[in-house]
Amino acid sequence: RFAIAVAATAMALALGAVIVAASGYDAVEFVSSLVYGAFGSRANVAFTLRQSTMLILAGVAVAVAFRSGVFNIGVQGQFVVGGFATAVTILFLAPVLPTGAVGGALLVVLGVVAAMVAGGAYAALPGLMKAYADANEVITTIMLNFIASGVVFFVVDRYLRPAGASAPNTEQFPDYVQFPSLVFDSASFSVIGLGVALATVVVVYVVMARTRFGYDLVTSGHQEPAAAYSGVDPKQTVVATMTFSGMVAGLTGAVFAIMILGYYSDPSTFPRFGFDAIAVSLLAANNPLGVVPAGLLFGGLDAGGQYIGFTLDVPPELVDGVVGLVVLFVATPELFRMAGKRTGLGGDDR
Template identity: 60%
Template sequence: MSSADSSGARTVLDRAADRMLDAGVLERVGIAIASTTLALLIGLGIVAMSGYNPALFANQLIIGAIGSEAAMARTLRLSTLFILTGVAVAVAFRAGVFNIGVQGQFIVGGIATVMPIVWLAPLLPSGPIGGVTLIVIGTTSGIIAGGLYAALPGALKAYAGANEIITTIMLNFIAIGIVGWLVMGWFQDPNAPSTRTEQLPEYVGFPQIVFSSSSFSIIGLGITIAVVILVAIVIERTGFGYDMVTSGHQQSAATYSGVDAKRTIVATMTFSGMVAGLAGAIFVIMITGNFTNPDGISTYGFDAIAVSLLAANNPIGVIPAGLLFGGLDSAGSHIQIHSDVPAQMIDGIVGLVVLFVAAPELFRMAAARTGLGGDDR
């Protein structure tokens, strides 16, 4: 009953973790659906108030998400990124570490994938063998860079007590600033018409199977699903995962059981950052083929927080949540071209989803009042 002696930030995290992990699976799904529905309804209301036709907008949403093969490919391409970044967030949140820096780690991972490939490409044979080698090297580099960039705030939290929420947000700004500066300077392709790095060679990319899209390959999605499963296994079936999750639930009990809290924080952040770095690698290899000014890159790493929360930080749950966000974002691109409604409407709706996901109590109380959910505490 005494809340006085609990230490501030820790409590924030503990409570967040508790709430996220407490609810039954059905309840979580219910809250996720309710949050999304409510956010969409409010979005449609705003569309209507702005003088547009909400029915048309809703229709455009669906067409934009799954209306054609191209739309499907675009949805899956975006979902791949949302799923990976979402898992990166989920890993950290499960361990009670608030990695808000996935966007920064994603960007660092991306540039760290592009540059080694650009530098090494002339030294290796072109063609499939060189391509695969370069992909492996680039991806490894991206994963390592993402991991290291996340390990930094992890270490600062563990060994200096620096609040990771603040430091990771700061490191996002720093990553965007420095990578932007590099891309406009040393790393810039002098022959390119716009600000970007050199293009990756043609043969560095995933083969096109099923979808004939230049920026989506089922291979990328396959890797993503494999990573999700791997992360789920690590969390549920390994001593390391148990240490991590226990730290997130109840730090004092974890310490009692022999978990080195500091090392676990660093390890968790590194793990999370590695997944974010991989997301960056897939972003450049599968989608862009180069790296542009990071100011202009969508905020996958922030939306990932919503994805993860929507999935109650469960890695498997991140897959449907990522698909939903991929669909929404994909519909946004469609609406941008085919509708007068500003496409940022989608971002606003995503913001509302996040807001509602943060307040599950809202739906619990509403459910209790309307006599829907019934059996809750």
């Protein structure tokens, strides 16, 4: 899979360079700027790692559900709800808790817990509907994305916007509520956030591959009759799968609110990490460990694409198209592999 990803990326960049040249732009400058934008300077590397951190976390949330045979397309909504829960927790508890490093650490922990509870509860809704009402989880999770954004926007705009603010934002978090800036001198990235993402990958992998709970999730999703015969309740397992996935998505929202924003605002302006994470998970074959290199690849493409948009006189639609080609080339082999397995034409699973 790693070789396929590297070859697909190279082919997509080559085709993208041809398209750029045919459009009348310098293809060599385009590709070199894409690479430089991702890794060419300390600040660019920090931005790449920032985007990768978010994509790794969101990708793991998607992988938990997909690996268990449940399609959670609502990670974006659970990400929004989780970040909002973090913001509300920090803003409401900050006046009653100590200030300084101790108070900041306590607020961060409480904010993260609130995000995971909120994200898990929000994901449990479509899980309950699928398990006990036979509702299609693809449709329900997609709709809940829009509901989350609309409701959070309304609450922030109506009740949490500071007096005189020109945009629907909450107040800034206290200065002591943040991840320490280590290694990279960046206001929106901390290696602590990346460490949280990598620790989450390890925990999820161990749970899914080395515990009975994880075994029940995977077995129930792919072999429901066998799981039921062995004593597993498939309906409860579906709800547990969605809840577990939503908890990771909520954690993603907490890291976004604390590490990147430092406040909360209109969710419609947020990056679409929850949707991009679907491609990340597919590239990783829904393996939590594989999400790490996949997230780094997509984070680098995102950073490079944004750099081109700021520095070159290239239409943003062309930049998005080339980046989209890379995503398509990289994700397509896994899509064909999944289709082959489901139709019986894919051979073994090696």
